[in-house]
Amino acid sequence: MSELFVDQLSIFLENKEGRMLNTLDIIEKLSINIRALSIADTSEFGILRLIVDNPVKVKEELEKHDFIVKITKVLAVSISDEPGGLNKILRILDKHDINLEYLYAFVEQTTYDAIVLLKLENMDDGLKVLKEEDADIIPPEEIYTI
Amino acid sequence: MIWDKDIECMSSEDMQELQLKRLQDVVYKAFNEVPYYHKRYSEENVYPEDIQTLDDIEKLPFTTKTDLRASYPFGLFAVDQKEIVEIHTSSGTTGKPTVSGYTREDIDIWSEVVARGLTMMGIDENDIIQNTHGYGLFTGGFGVHYGGQKIGATVIPISTGQTLRQIELMKDFKTTMIIFTPSYGLHIAEELDAMGIKPSDLNLKAIGFGSESWTEEMRKQIEDKFKTPAYNIYGLTEVIGPGVAMECEQQEGLHIYEDHFYPEIIDSKTLKHVPEGKTGELVLTTLTRVGMPIIRFRTHDVTSIHRGRCGCGRTFVKMDRITGRTDDMLKIKGVSVFPSQIEKALLSVEGVEPHYQIILTRPDILDQIEVKVEASPEIFFDNIKELVGIRDKLAQAIHDEIGLRVNVTLVEPKTIDRVDSGKAVRVIDKREK
The missing domain is CATH 3.30.2130.10 (VC0802-like)
Structure with missing residues (x-):
C-alpha cells in the first residue's frame, strides 16, 4: 500500500x-x-x-x-484552479484506462490551487500512471494539516 | 445422561397405554370438577366414558385462550383455591390475562420436566445456570429455576436486564449455562463484543432459549457469537410454562414430555388431525396436571411432530421448532406470510444481523411492505452501487421466500428498538383493519 x-x-x-x-x-x-x-x-x-x-x-x-x-484509501492531486485544470488529470486516467469511482474537489485558500480527491477502481495502477505523467500528488501529511 | 430412563425411553405401546389411562382420568376429573368442562361437554353431548382410545380425543371440543379468559380468574381450577400454591398469568396485552394455577404436585411436574430437559442439554449438579428469564408472573423465570434446582445445579436468578451486571456475573461466577430469549441473547452478544470479551473468556457450555420464535439461521448466529450450542425450550403458560418440550443434544427438534402433555397437530381450518409429519397447529392436553387441567388447548403455534427413537436414545415424540403462529401470520396482498420467513431470507445474506422490522402500510388499496434492516460493517461499502446492490439482494431474497415485492431500507445500527428486556417488536401493521 x-x-x-x-x-x-x-x-x-x-x-x-x-x-x-x-x-x-x-x-x-x-x-x-x-x-x-x-x-x-x-x-x-x-x-x-x-x-x-x-x-x-x-x-x-x-x-x-x-x-x-x-x-x-483515496489519492489527493493538486490541480491549477483554472478552466481545464481537472480535465488534465481525467485525461491521464482515461488514456490509461483507469476507472474512476468518484471524486470531489476543494480549493485551497493559501495557494489558490485546487485539490481533487480521487477514488479509483485500481488505486495502485492509478498512482503509477499519475506519477509517470507528473501529476502533483499531495502526500497525506500535507492534506491532513492544510 | 437421561434423567428418567424408564419414562423417556418407554416403548410407544407402553406410552400409549399410559397416555390413555391418564387421558381418561383427566377428562373424568375435568368433567366432574370444572363447571366450564361440564357445561361444554354436556352441550356437545360428549362424556368421559366416550374416551375409549387415544383417537377419541377428537370427540372433545377445543379449549381456546378466549375460553380461559371467560373463566377469569379462577374458573378453570379443578381444586379448591387453598390447594393452589402458585399462580402465573400470561401477558394480558389483549384484555384480561389468562391465569394458570399450580398445586404442589403441579410444581413437582414442572420441576421434573424441566429437569429432564436440562439433563438433555448436558447440564447437571456441577453446573451454574444464569437464568435471564424474568421472575414474576411470566412463567419463564420460575420454570427454569425449578428444573435447575431439581437437578441440583446452582441457579443465578438474575432475570432480564442489567446487561453489564449479567456479564460481570457470567465472568465472576463462571456461568456454564445461560438461559435467554434469542433477542436478549443477541443484545448480550453485542455488549460482550463492545467490551472486547471473547467467548473463550467465558465458561459457557450450553445456552437454553425460548419464549420467542426464531429461525435456524438465528440459532447459528447465536451459537457462533457465543461459540456454544444453543438448545430450544418450548412451553406456554396456559399448559404449564417452559418445559412442555425441550431439545436434546441432537438439535433436531424438541422432545415433547408426552407422559404429561399429549400433543395433536390439526389443520387450523378444518380442525381435523393432519397426517403424522405434516405441519399444522399444535394442540396440547395436560394429562397429569391437578390444579388446572387443560384439555385440547389450541396453541396457535405451527409445527409438526415425528415419532421414532431419537439419536439420543429417547423415544419421546419430537416436534419441530415453532415456525410461526396461526395468529401472527400476516395476510399481505392476500398471501400468508410469517415474519420468520422474512428473517430467514435476511439471514441468508452474508453479514446481515437479525435486527429488522416489518412495517405494513396500505397507502391506497394495495398493501406495501417495508423491511427495515440495520446495516452492519460487514455489509457497508464505500460505494453507493454496492450498497444498493446489498439492498436489492435482500429484497430479492425476501421475494424468493414469500413471493412478494418488498421495499428494503438499510438503517443505522441500533436504531431498531430492542428493549433491554422483553421481546423485539418485529411487525408494525399500520394498515386500517
Missing part, C-alpha cells in the same frame, strides 16, 4: 433529518477539523466521506456512538 494514499473516512448515514449534524457534532467535540467532505446519497441512505487530520481517532469516537465507519 503506497504511503501516498490518503485515509478517508466513509460513514454510513440514513438520509433523514439531523443525521449529518449529529455526526459533525461528535467530531466538533473532539476539536478535530474537517479538511474536505462529500456526500453520496440515495433517497434513503448515503455515504458521508471526510478527510480529517486524525482519522483513527474520529473513527473510534464515531464507532462508540454506533456509527458504521470504514477507512478508505
Whole structure:
C-alpha cells in the first residue's frame, strides 16, 4: 500500500433529518477539523466521506456512538484552479484506462490551487500512471494539516 | 445422561397405554370438577366414558385462550383455591390475562420436566445456570429455576436486564449455562463484543432459549457469537410454562414430555388431525396436571411432530421448532406470510444481523411492505452501487421466500428498538383493519 494514499473516512448515514449534524457534532467535540467532505446519497441512505487530520481517532469516537465507519484509501492531486485544470488529470486516467469511482474537489485558500480527491477502481495502477505523467500528488501529511 | 430412563425411553405401546389411562382420568376429573368442562361437554353431548382410545380425543371440543379468559380468574381450577400454591398469568396485552394455577404436585411436574430437559442439554449438579428469564408472573423465570434446582445445579436468578451486571456475573461466577430469549441473547452478544470479551473468556457450555420464535439461521448466529450450542425450550403458560418440550443434544427438534402433555397437530381450518409429519397447529392436553387441567388447548403455534427413537436414545415424540403462529401470520396482498420467513431470507445474506422490522402500510388499496434492516460493517461499502446492490439482494431474497415485492431500507445500527428486556417488536401493521 503506497504511503501516498490518503485515509478517508466513509460513514454510513440514513438520509433523514439531523443525521449529518449529529455526526459533525461528535467530531466538533473532539476539536478535530474537517479538511474536505462529500456526500453520496440515495433517497434513503448515503455515504458521508471526510478527510480529517486524525482519522483513527474520529473513527473510534464515531464507532462508540454506533456509527458504521470504514477507512478508505483515496489519492489527493493538486490541480491549477483554472478552466481545464481537472480535465488534465481525467485525461491521464482515461488514456490509461483507469476507472474512476468518484471524486470531489476543494480549493485551497493559501495557494489558490485546487485539490481533487480521487477514488479509483485500481488505486495502485492509478498512482503509477499519475506519477509517470507528473501529476502533483499531495502526500497525506500535507492534506491532513492544510 | 437421561434423567428418567424408564419414562423417556418407554416403548410407544407402553406410552400409549399410559397416555390413555391418564387421558381418561383427566377428562373424568375435568368433567366432574370444572363447571366450564361440564357445561361444554354436556352441550356437545360428549362424556368421559366416550374416551375409549387415544383417537377419541377428537370427540372433545377445543379449549381456546378466549375460553380461559371467560373463566377469569379462577374458573378453570379443578381444586379448591387453598390447594393452589402458585399462580402465573400470561401477558394480558389483549384484555384480561389468562391465569394458570399450580398445586404442589403441579410444581413437582414442572420441576421434573424441566429437569429432564436440562439433563438433555448436558447440564447437571456441577453446573451454574444464569437464568435471564424474568421472575414474576411470566412463567419463564420460575420454570427454569425449578428444573435447575431439581437437578441440583446452582441457579443465578438474575432475570432480564442489567446487561453489564449479567456479564460481570457470567465472568465472576463462571456461568456454564445461560438461559435467554434469542433477542436478549443477541443484545448480550453485542455488549460482550463492545467490551472486547471473547467467548473463550467465558465458561459457557450450553445456552437454553425460548419464549420467542426464531429461525435456524438465528440459532447459528447465536451459537457462533457465543461459540456454544444453543438448545430450544418450548412451553406456554396456559399448559404449564417452559418445559412442555425441550431439545436434546441432537438439535433436531424438541422432545415433547408426552407422559404429561399429549400433543395433536390439526389443520387450523378444518380442525381435523393432519397426517403424522405434516405441519399444522399444535394442540396440547395436560394429562397429569391437578390444579388446572387443560384439555385440547389450541396453541396457535405451527409445527409438526415425528415419532421414532431419537439419536439420543429417547423415544419421546419430537416436534419441530415453532415456525410461526396461526395468529401472527400476516395476510399481505392476500398471501400468508410469517415474519420468520422474512428473517430467514435476511439471514441468508452474508453479514446481515437479525435486527429488522416489518412495517405494513396500505397507502391506497394495495398493501406495501417495508423491511427495515440495520446495516452492519460487514455489509457497508464505500460505494453507493454496492450498497444498493446489498439492498436489492435482500429484497430479492425476501421475494424468493414469500413471493412478494418488498421495499428494503438499510438503517443505522441500533436504531431498531430492542428493549433491554422483553421481546423485539418485529411487525408494525399500520394498515386500517
